[in-house]
Amino acid sequence: MLSSELVGSVLDSAPDAMIIIDSAGIILFANRQVSALFGHESADIVGRHVEILLPERVRQRHIGHRHGYNSNVRVRPMGAGLELFGMRKDGTEFPVEISLSPIGKDGQVGVAAAIRDVTARKQTEQALMEARREAEQANRAKSRFLATASHDLRQPLQTLGLLNGALRRMVVDEECREVLAQQEQAVDAMSRLLNALLDISKLESGAISLALTHFPLAPLFDQLRRDFASVAANKGLRFSVDVTAARVRSDPALVIQLLRNLLSNAVKYTEAGSVELRCKAQGAFVRVEVRDTGIGIASDQVPLIFEEFYQIGVTPNSSREGFGLGLSIVQRIARLLDLQVEVESTPGAGSTFAIALPVAGQEVAPAADATRQAPDPGCVPGAHRILLVEDEPGVRNAMRRLLKIEGYAVIAAATADEALSEMEADADIDLVVSDYHLEAGRTGTEVISAARARHGDSLKAILVTGDTSSAVRELQADANLRIISKPINSEALLRLVKELLAP
Numbered sequence: 001m002l003s004s005e006l007v008g009s010v011l012d013s014a015p016d017a018m019i020i021i022d023s024a025g026i027i028l029f030a031n032r033q034v035s036a037l038f039g040h041e042s043a044d045i046v047g048r049h050v051e052i053l054l055p056e057r058v059r060q061r062h063i064g065h066r067h068g069y070n071s072n073v074r075v076r077p078m079g080a081g082l083e084l085f086g087m088r089k090d091g092t093e094f095p096v097e098i099s100l101s102p103i104g105k106d107g108q109v110g111v112a113a114a115i116r117d118v119t120a121r122k123q124t125e126q127a128l129m130e131a132r133r134e135a136e137q138a139n140r141a142k143s144r145f146l147a148t149a150s151h152d153l154r155q156p157l158q159t160l161g162l163l164n165g166a167l168r169r170m171v172v173d174e175e176c177r178e179v180l181a182q183q184e185q186a187v188d189a190m191s192r193l194l195n196a197l198l199d200i201s202k203l204e205s206g207a208i209s210l211a212l213t214h215f216p217l218a219p220l221f222d223q224l225r226r227d228f229a230s231v232a233a234n235k236g237l238r239f240s241v242d243v244t245a246a247r248v249r250s251d252p253a254l255v256i257q258l259l260r261n262l263l264s265n266a267v268k269y270t271e272a273g274s275v276e277l278r279c280k281a282q283g284a285f286v287r288v289e290v291r292d293t294g295i296g297i298a299s300d301q302v303p304l305i306f307e308e309f310y311q312i313g314v315t316p317n318s319s320r321e322g323f324g325l326g327l328s329i330v331q332r333i334a335r336l337l338d339l340q341v342e343v344e345s346t347p348g349a350g351s352t353f354a355i356a357l358p359v360a361g362q363e364v365a366p367a368a369d370a371t372r373q374a375p376d377p378g379c380v381p382g383a384h385r386i387l388l389v390e391d392e393p394g395v396r397n398a399m400r401r402l403l404k405i406e407g408y409a410v411i412a413a414a415t416a417d418e419a420l421s422e423m424e425a426d427a428d429i430d431l432v433v434s435d436y437h438l439e440a441g442r443t444g445t446e447v448i449s450a451a452r453a454r455h456g457d458s459l460k461a462i463l464v465t466g467d468t469s470s471a472v473r474e475l476q477a478d479a480n481l482r483i484i485s486k487p488i489n490s491e492a493l494l495r496l497v498k499e500l501l502a503p
Helices: 004-012 032-038 054-072 119-152 154-170 174-207 216-235 252-268 326-336 393-405 414-427 444-455 472-478 490-501
Strands: 018-020 025-030 084-087 093-105 108-117 213-216 238-241 247-250 274-282 286-292 343-347 350-358 385-389 409-413 431-435 460-465 481-485
Touching: 018 054, 018 393, 032 084, 032 108, 032 238, 084 213, 084 414, 093 119, 093 286, 108 393, 119 174, 154 393, 154 444, 216 238, 216 252, 216 274, 216 343, 247 252, 252 274, 252 286, 274 385, 385 393, 385 414, 393 409, 393 431, 393 490, 431 444, 444 460, 460 490, 481 490
Parallel strands: 238 274, 385 409, 385 431, 431 460, 460 481
Antiparallel strands: 018 025, 018 108, 084 093, 093 108, 213 247, 274 286, 286 350, 343 350
16 A cells, blocks of 8 residues: 555656645645646645636636536546636746546545646747748738739730731841841740749649549640640651540649640650650559650659759750750649659650559540641631730730731720620621630630620630639630630741631
C-alpha cells in the first residue's frame, strides 16, 4: 500500500499542474506546478473553491458545469471544443487544457484535474492562421495580377502582331518586307515568352483549378493534328496522329496544353524524320506518347530538361530558339494532374515522352497509324462575311484591317449588343470571330449562341481568349468552334479562318 507521502511526492513531480477537489469544489491538494503556473502557494489555495483559479467572468458558469460533472462522473477532457482560460494570482489570463479524472474513497467522490498552459501552442496556431490568411491574400492578389496581365499585357502584343500581318500584305518594297519579317519574329518571341511565364505563374500560384471529367481523346487529338500538321510540313517532317476511341478521366484543357508543349518541343528539336502522337491501352490506363526522331537527350541531361530556361546544347547568353520553358510547364501540369512524365531518349536517334491517363468509361480501341494532314483550305477571299466582336479598339481595328486586306467582308462590333444589332441588320454571316470577355460581364459565347440561333448550329466561330475557366474548356468539344489564345498570331488566325470557311 502506497503511503500518502509517496503519492504526494509523485504528484509533485508531475510535469503538469495538478489539483484534487471534492464534490463541493473545494481544493484538497495542489502540486508544486500549480504554484509555478498560477502564482498561488499551495497552502493559500487548499481549502478554497477551485473557481479561484478561473477568470471571474466564467466562475458562475463553471459552478453549473461542476454540478453537471458530479452527476455524470467520468474521465474526459474539460470543456471539449471550448476555449478554456485560467487566471493567475496577479489577474492575468492564459489559455489552458484540463483533463478530469474521478477519484473516490470511503464513498466520497472527488476529481483530479491536470492543467496545462497552452499559450505557446495557441500562439503558434494563431501565427499559422495569420500566415495562411496572408498566403491566401497573396494568392488572390497574384490571381488578380495574372488576370490583369493576361489581358493588359497581351492586348498590345496582339495589336502589334495583327498590324504587322496587315503591313506585310500592304508593303511591296523588299527591304521593308525584311524589316517587317524581323519585327514579326520579335513580336512572336515576346508573345511566346509572355505566354510561358504567365502559364508558369498561374500553375505556381494555384490560380488554375482542376476540372476533372470523363472525356474522349479523339477531339483533343484532332485539334493537335490541326495545330501541328502545317508546322511539321513546313520543316519537311512526317506528322502522324493515332485515331483512338479512348475515354479518360482528367482535365482536358490541361492535358491538351501538356501535349501541345511536348509536340512543340518535338517539332523544334527534330530536323528530319517524323513526329508522332501515339495512344495505346495499358491496363487501367491509356498511355499517350509523343515520339520524335530528333537530336535526343543524353541520360545525364534528362533530369535537367524540366528546369526553367534549360536547353540542350545551349550555353547561357547565347542565341537560342525558344526559352526553355515548355518542359518546365509540362512538369508543373503533370504534378497538378498527379501524372508522371516518362522520358526515353537516345542521342542522335530521338525521344519519347509519355503520360498514363486513367481510363474512364470504355477501353481504348487499337491504335491505327492514320496520318492525316490539315485540309487545304482553298477558300476564295471576298466570298465570305465575318462578324468581328472585340471591345478593345486597337485590337478590333488591327484585326479588321488584317481580315479586310485578306479579302474578307468584315462587320466590326465593339459590344455584344452592337453585334446583335448588326445581326438584325445583316442576315448574311459566314463566320463569327469574337473575344471571350466583352463589356459588362458579357461573353463571346453569348454572341455565338445568338448568331447560331439565327443562322443554324453549324455556323462556324472563333473565340479569342486567354481564359482558362471550365466554361471555356467545355467549348473545346464544339466541332464548329475554334479557340485561339491571346496574343493572336496573324498567320495562325488567318489559317483558322480559311480552315473554317473551306468548303
